[in-house]
Amino acid sequence: MNRWQHVSLVSVALLLVTSCQSSNNSPTATASGDEGTITVGTTKQPRTLDPADAYESSSIALIRNLSDRLYTYDPGSTEIKPQLATALPKLSTDGLTYTIPIRQGVVFHDGTPFDAAAMAFSLQRFIQNKGKPSFLLAERVESVKATGAYELTIKLKKTFAAFPSMLAFPGTCAVSPKAYEIAEGKFKPKEFVGTGPYVLKEYGTDRVKLVAFDRYWGTKPLNRSVNLQIFLNNSANLYNSFRTGAVDVAFQSLEPDQVKSLEEGAKAGNWQSIAIDGSVTSYLILNVLQKPLDNPLVRQALAALVDRPTINERILYGQGKPLYSIVPSTFSVSQPGFKTAYGDGNIAKAKQLLTQAGFSPQNPAKIQIWYPSGSTPRRLTAGFLRAYARQKLGGMLELEPNTIESASFFKYASKNIYPATLQDWYPDFLDPDNFVQPFLECPKQNFDEKTKRKLPGCKQGGSQTQGSFYYSDRMNQLIAAQGKESDPAKRKQIYADIQNQIIQDVPLIPLWQTKDFVFAKKGMSGINIDPLQNLLYSGMKK
Numbered sequence: 384m385n386r387w388q389h390v391s392l393v394s395v396a397l398l399l400v401t402s403c404q405s406s407n408n409s410p411t412a413t414a415s416g417d418e419g420t421i422t423v424g425t426t427k428q429p430r431t432l433d434p435a436d437a438y439e440s441s442s443i444a445l446i447r448n449l450s451d452r453l454y455t456y457d458p459g460s461t462e463i464k465p466q467l468a469t470a471l472p473k474l475s476t477d478g479l480t481y482t483i484p485i486r487q488g489v490v491f492h493d494g495t496p497f498d499a500a501a502m503a504f505s506l507q508r509f510i511q512n513k514g515k516p517s518f519l520l521a522e523r524v525e526s527v528k529a530t531g532a533y534e535l536t537i538k539l540k541k542t543f544a545a546f547p548s549m550l551a552f553p554g555t556c557a558v559s560p561k562a563y564e565i566a567e568g569k570f571k572p573k574e575f576v577g578t579g580p581y582v583l584k585e586y587g588t589d590r591v592k593l594v595a596f597d598r599y600w601g602t603k604p605l606n607r608s609v610n611l612q613i614f615l616n617n618s619a620n621l622y623n624s625f626r627t628g629a630v631d632v633a634f635q636s637l638e639p640d641q642v643k644s645l646e647e648g649a650k651a652g653n654w655q656s657i658a659i660d661g662s663v664t665s666y667l668i669l670n671v672l673q674k675p676l677d678n679p680l681v682r683q684a685l686a687a688l689v690d691r692p693t694i695n696e697r698i699l700y701g702q703g704k705p706l707y708s709i710v711p712s713t714f715s716v717s718q719p720g721f722k723t724a725y726g727d728g729n730i731a732k733a734k735q736l737l738t739q740a741g742f743s744p745q746n747p748a749k750i751q752i753w754y755p756s757g758s759t760p761r762r763l764t765a766g767f768l769r770a771y772a773r774q775k776l777g778g779m780l781e782l783e784p785n786t787i788e789s790a791s792f793f794k795y796a797s798k799n800i801y802p803a804t805l806q807d808w809y810p811d812f813l814d815p816d817n818f819v820q821p822f823l824e825c826p827k828q829n830f831d832e833k834t835k836r837k838l839p840g841c842k843q844g845g846s847q848t849q850g851s852f853y854y855s856d857r858m859n860q861l862i863a864a865q866g867k868e869s870d871p872a873k874r875k876q877i878y879a880d881i882q883n884q885i886i887q888d889v890p891l892i893p894l895w896q897t898k899d900f901v902f903a904k905k906g907m908s909g910i911n912i913d914p915l916q917n918l919l920y921s922g923m924k925k
Contacts, residue, residue, distance in 0.1 A: 419606050419607030419608065420606065420607055420608045420609070420610060421606045421608075421609045421610070421631050421632065421907075421920070421923050421924075421925065422609075422610045422612065422629075422630045422631045422632070423609055423610070423611050423612070423630065423631065423632045423633075423634065423918065423920070424611070424612045424613075424614060424621050424624060424625070424630045424632070424633055424634075425441060425611065425612075425613055425614070425621070425634070425635070425636055426613070426614050426615065426616055426617055426618050426620075426621055426636035427439075427440070427441040427613070427615075427616070427636060428441065428588065428589075428613050428615055429441045429442040429445055429591070430442055430572070431570065431572035431573075432445060432446060432449070432571075432572060432573065432574065432575045432583065432586065433514065433570040433571050433572050433574075433575075434446050434450065434505075434509065434553065434554040434555070434556050434558060434575075434577075435508050435509045435512045435514040435516075435517065435554065435570060436512070436514030436515055436516075436570045436572070437514070437515070437516065437553070437554055438514070438515035438516045438554070440809055440916065443553050443554070443915075443917070444916075444917045444918065445575075445591060445593075445611070446553045446554065446556060446575070447553040447913070447915070447917040447919075448579065448580070448581055448593065448609070448917070448918075448919070448920045448921070449575050449577055449579045449581050449582075449583060449593065450553060450556030450557070450558075450575075450577040450578065450579040451466050451467045451489075451556060451557055451577065451578045451579050451601075452466055452467060452550060452551055452552070452553065452555055452556045452557070453465070453466060453467050453468040453483060453502065453535075453550040453551070453555070454466055454468060454471075454547060454548075454550050454551040455551055455913075456551060456813065456913050456914045456915070457913075458659075458911040458912060458913055458914070458919065459659075459914070460914065461662075461713060461714065461813040461914050463547055463548055463550075463551050463813075465486075466486075466601075467485065467486050467489065467497070467502065467557055467578065468483045468484060468485060468486065468535075468550075469484045469485070469486050470483075470484050471547065472537075472547055474869075477542075478539075478542035478867070478869070479525075479538055479539045479541070479542060480536060480537070480538045480539075481536070481537045481538075481539075481546065481547070482530070482534065482535070482536050483534070483535040483536075483537070484533060484534060485497075485498060485499045485502055485533040485534060485535055486533070486600070487533055488600055489578050489600045490578065490598050490600070491557070491558075491559035491561075491562075491576055491577060491578050492559070492575075492576045492577060492578070492579075492582045492583075492596060493559050493561060493562055493576050494598075495559045495560065495561045495562075497557060497578055498529070498532055498533060499529035499530070499531060499532060499533050499534055499535045500529040500532075500560075501557060501559070501560055502529070502535050502557055503527045503528055503529045503535060504558075504560045504563075504565070505555070505556065505557045505558045505560075506520065506524075506527045506537070506555060507527050507565055508558065508563060508564075508565045509554060509555055510524060510527075511565050511566075511567065512565065512566065512567055512568065512569055512570065513567050513568065514554075514570060516552070516554045516811070519549055519552060519554075519555075519811055519812075520549065520555070522540075523539050523540060523541070523543055523546065523549075524537060524538070524539060524540070525538040525539055525540045526538045541866075541867075542866070542867045543866050543867075544816075544865070544866060544867065544868055544869050544874065545812065545814035545815075545816045545817070545866070548812040548813055548814045549811070549812045551812060551813070551915075552811055552812050553915075553917075556577055556578075556579070557577055557578050558575075558576060558577055559576040559577070561576075562574070562576035563576070573586050574586075578599075578600070579596065579599070580595065580596055580599045580601065580602075580603065580604050580920075580921045581593035581594060581595060581596055581604065581608075581609065581920065581921070582594050582595075582596045584608070588613070588615075589612065589613045589614075589615065590610065590611065590612055590613065591610075591611040591613070592608060592609070592610050592611070593608060593609045593610075593611070593920065594607070594608045595607055595608060602921070603921075604920065604921035604922075605909055605921065605922055605923065605924040606920070606921075606923055606924055606925075609920045609923075612624075612630065616757070618636055618637050618638050618641060619641075621633055621636065621637065622637055622641045622644075622645070625645070625654075625902055626645075626648070628904070631903060631904050631907060631923075631925060632901065632902065632903045632904075632907070632910070632918070632923065633645070633901075633902040633903075634899070634900075634901045634902070634912075634918045635899065635900075635916075637900075638759050639698065639699050639700045639702055639759070639760060640700065642700065642702055642900050643700045643702075645900075645902050646900070649902070652905075653905075654902055654903065654904055654905055655901075655902065655903045655904070655905060655907065655910070656900060656901075656902055657900070657901045657902075657903070657910050658898050658899070658900050659898065659899045659900075659901070659912050660704065660713065660896070660897075660898055660899075661896060661897035661898060661899045661912075661916050662711050662713050662810055662813065662896065662897075662914055662915070662916065663807060663808065663809050663810075663896065663897040663916055664706055664709075664711050664807070664808045664818065664893065664894075664895070664896045664897075665703075665706070665760075665761075665805070665806070665807050665808070665893075665894045665895050665896070665897075666709075666805075666806055666808065666822075666891045666892060666893055666894060667685070667689070667752070667803060667804075667805055667891060667892040667894060668803065668804045668805075668806055668822075668849055668850050668851050668890070668891045669682050669685065669802075669803050669851055669889065669890055669891060669892065670799065670801060670802050670803060670804075670850060670851060670852055671839070671840060671851060671852055671853050671888075671890055672799055672839065672840045672852045673799070673802040675740065675742070675748045675749070675750065676750065676802055676803065677839070678740050679887070679888060679889060680736045680737070680739050680740035681736070681737065681740050681742075681748055681750075682888075682889035682890070682892075683725070683736050683889050684732075684733045684734075684736035684737045684740070684748075684780070685733075685750075685780075685803075685889070685892060686721060686724070686725040686889050686892050687725040687726065687729040687730075687732040687733040687736060688728065688729070688730070688733045688768070688771065688772060688775070688776070688780070689725075689727065689728070689768070689892055689894065690727045690728035690771065691705035691706070691707075691727050691894060691895060692705055692727055693727075693728065693767075693771075694764055694767060694894065694895065695895060697763075697767065698760055698763045698764055698767060699760060699895065702897075702898050702900065703895035703896065703897055703898060704895060704896050704897075704898060705722075705727075705894075705895055706893040706894055706895050706896045707719035707720060707721040707722040707723075707893060708720055708721065708882055708893055709818055709819060709822065709823075709881075709882065709885055709891065709893055710815045710818045710819065710878065710882070711818065711896040712896065713896075713914070714815050714818075715875070716815050716874070716875045716878035716879070717815075717882075718878075718879060718882050720882050720883060720885070720886045721886060721892070721893060724886045725886075728771075728775070730775045730776065733775075733776060733780075734776060734777075734779060737776070737779045737780060738779075742779050742780070743779060744777050744778035744779055747778055747779055747780060747781045748779065748780050748781070749781045749783070750780070750781070750782055750783070750802050750803055751782075751783045751784075751785050751801070751802045751803065752765045752768065752769075752782055752783065752784050752785065752802075752803045752804070752805060753784075753785045753786065753787065753792065753801040753802075753803065753804045753805075754784070754785075754786055754792070754804065754805040754806075755786070755787065755788070755789040755792035755793070756786045756787060756788050756789060756792075757788075757789060758805075761805040761807075762784070762786065764805055764894070765782075765784035765786075765805060766784055768782050768784075769782040769783070769784055792804075796848075796849065796850040797847055797848045797849070797850060799852060801850055804850050805894075806849070806850075808821075808822075809916065810915065812915075813914050813915065815865075815878055816862075816865065816866060819862060819865075819878075819881055820845055820862050820866070821845040821848070821849065822845055822846060822849050822851070822853075822890070822891060823845060823846055823853060823855075823858050823862060823881070823885070823890065824844050824845040824846065824858070824859060824862045825841035825842075825843070825844030825845065825846045825847060825853065825854045825855075825858075825859065826843065826844050826859065827841070827842045827843035827844055828840070828841065828842060828854050829841065829842045829854070830842065839854070840852040840853075840854055841853060841854040846890060851890040851891055853888065853890035855884065855888060857884065858881065858884055858888075861877055861880055861881050861884065862881070864877050865877040865878060865881070897916075899912055899916060901918065903923075904925065906925055907923065907924065907925045908923075908924050908925075909922030909923045909924050910922075910923060
């Protein structure tokens with residue numbers, strides 16, 4: 384998902400009280416008390432709880448725990464499994480129509496029965512209300528219809544092999560037709576009425592409370608309620624609150640040095656530390672339109688310069704995993720091509736490439752690297768790359784770190800302003816397509832209307848949005864081909880071709896993929912994270 388914001392998923396809570404707005408959607412919610420209540424904490428405030436408009440990790444994480452989708456993931460697996468559907472979709476011979484059997488005996492938090500018509504309403508609303516994530520379905524779905532009381536039929540505009548995985552995106556969850564309406568821009572940011580294991584009890588600026596739904600169709604939560612405490616942009620408060628026992632669980636938004644300290648405390652037996660490989664990735668995005676990065680030799684030189692193990696050790700304290708492909712290693716199609724082609728800290732190759740490009744200590748290549756303020760790992764990475772280039776390349780390359788507040792950074796990323804940027808990527812759905820298409824596809828090349836000539840770079844498309852402005856006819860063809868291909872072996876070969884092309888063109892340089900660390904009090908059990916980096920509440924118990 385295009386959630387470039389360095390944002391954390393949900394974590395925890397004090398029992399506390401500052402101007403909370405109540406929102407009790409269900410008379411059937413169970414009562415909550417201190418016993419059986421889990422406190423979890425975060426530093427990021429959810430912007431909205433409306434699934435049709437939620438596109439930040441802090442919002443998505445809450446919706447994930449409050450809702451059900453047609454399909455979901457087990458922890459540790461990237462394979463979808465039925466949830467509100469009872470089986471995987473049946474696909475028509477032309478690859479355009481998906482028929483999905485719908486679960487019976489499900490009710491919404493407000494008591495409204497769930498059926499195929501309600502699921503069709505939810506997906507139609509996701510598309511037609513035109514919220515931030517609506518493009519995920521709007522660009523691909525022709526129609527959504529209930530073709531039976533418990534049968535849903537979805538027709539696509541064109542074939543897309545990864546489509547079923549998109550139906551596990553939390554925003555595509557079922558919402559009550561009685562509580563919501565289909566109308567562009569009509570959202571309910573402070574309410575939630577779905578079918579999930581929890582009911583939204585309170586929603587405020589610094590506290591969210593979820594209570595177990597006693598009419599839930601599936602496995603009931605092992606706790607009575609969950610309190611989410613929001614330490615707004617203050618990892619120190621979250622860190623200290625966990626250390627002093629004010630919260631039961633702390634998850635993400637902690638700085639690497641805080642994570643390192645809590646890991647040491649876990650080794651001493653003070654609390655639990657659970658480390659899980661994640662699918663969030665970090666890249667150095669290179670703008671192919673700006674000098675000297677318009678020269679592929681300079682981009683390749685940067686790829687040779689980057690020393691991932693050292694970044695992981697010195698900046699991330701071993702809390703990441705070096706990444707050598709645009710696709711994280713959690714997918715079988717991932718190939719470590721950047722390691723094979725460039726290595727790590729390959730100074731001789733970097734000097735050779737810069738020399739070929741016409742640069743020297745007397746005529747250095749100068750590149751600005753921009754990153755959003757508030758991200759310590761990216762700030763330290765930018766500083767490390769500058770110092771490393773100075774130390775190792777003898778003045779042939781000058782890197783200049785620059786920062787700007789987050790909102791402006793993301794606003795201008797697509798405006799051809801930044802030569803290079805450090806960015807994170809949070810996937811919308813778990814398929815290699817979501818790590819390729821948003822970065823590399825460009826259906827509209829730059830074009831000079833006066834001369835009627837094609838110009839270098841991307842005018843409109845994924846690569847323009849992410850700031851590389853990369854354009855390649857062959858890459859567009861490969862992306863289209865993998866989207867249509869349903870044979871896993873053939874699709875894997877297409878991804879090999881995509882990754883080989885990136886190694887040559889270098890519109891970006893993969894840096895690391897995350898490890899997620901959950902910290903929990905001793906005696907707690909059932910701590911799990913799904914593959915989309917969401918902490919799962921319902922299995923937690925103390």
